Amino acid sequence: MRKLKTSRQPEILDAALAIADERGLDALSMRAVAERVGVTPMALYGYFRNKDELLDGLVGRLLTKLVAEDAERIGPGLEGAWNERLGAIAWATRRLAREHPSVFPLLLSRPSVTPDGVRVVDLLYQALIEAGVPDADVPRIERMVSTFVIGFAISEVNGRFSGGSNETRTRRGVDAPAHRRLAGHLAARDWDAEFAADLADLMRIIRPV
Amino acid sequence: MRKLKTSRQPEILDAALAIADERGLDALSMRAVAERVGVTPMALYGYFRNKDELLDGLVGRLLTKLVAEDAERIGPGLEGAWNERLGAIAWATRRLAREHPSVFPLLLSRPSVTPDGVRVVDLLYQALIEAGVPDADVPRIERMVSTFVIGFAISEVNGRFSGGSNETRTRRGVDAPAHRRLAGHLAARDWDAEFAADLADLMRIIRPV
DNA sequence: ACCTGAACACCGTTCAAGT
């Protein structure tokens, strides 16, 4: 297990993120990253043990952007009521998914306990504590909220919500009585509004009114 | 856009699912599937236009297994109270993730409006209607619940929840006050119990007591 | 300390051809 160089890691991750953003995750090859950095593919293996670790680095990058955005939101980071702070992180997370739709889904597949990952979780913990959630329930509620937020953002950028028109869904041949009854409510949605409504519902779990 | 053969599609999907289950998604190559089916790689392209469509077929398979299990649960499928039926689907979904951990995450990345996909959604719609959710809110709540359930199951099979021990999380160098305060509650969890608690919370959104 | 070149064992997919 050789020791890795760190000097050019940020530069390499920048290149990798740019490629994924511009041409998708399938285009993100070690060879493509190397070319963009202006180096031989093999040079990358001095900085990342393999492609998987480079992808982990990319997830770390996303989390860093998230804490950075939260930090500049309102200075030290603890201004505002708990529900405003929690909402700010949720919306920032969703924005991040739209900025980096190819890389974002990796958030759900990789543990990523980088320092910045811990920092984000800690901000959520603080908000939940302030909301009055019992200490014993805080980690569970954090996982529930973050799972939903990340899952929603992934579904959205991947088209899981919009896939299949109304006609497809209510097509004859599938026995779908509830779809028929709800036909008038199956039109394309305003996902901003839906995300807001979902968050409001979750807030009511966190602190029943 | 040539017309595809269907005769051996199920056989091919069986082979693909077996490879993914046994050796992971990275090992799922067209060549490996072909070998298992006993055919040349190129023969597969008569049944699926490309690898992506084969993966879509795999997602369809998962959904088919889900409706099959639900159907045999209690016969016609509409016995039991709404919360029991909704819970049964949620737990069956989570079981499916454990059976096919490599393929399951694709559920969140692919629209998949196959007939069986619509059937699952319709069962959820029916439960929510019976719970008293206003028609206009049913599709949103369905998306919220399914997003959470799938996201939870993916996080679990991918180790997102367990990654990083306590020590890692509370390691010095990261300023994480809430982690320090919650140190006693950050031990490894019983995910069955946590999933149950989360579902109970969601049920309270669906039908406030 | 950092990088390169050549090589190995793979990929998905196209095209033309075969029964």
Added chain:
DNA sequence: ACCTGAACACCGTTCAAGT
């Protein structure tokens, strides 16, 4: 109707060598 063979343009990664 169904399948094959050869080929193209790629992959990630190892190893030995170079400055």
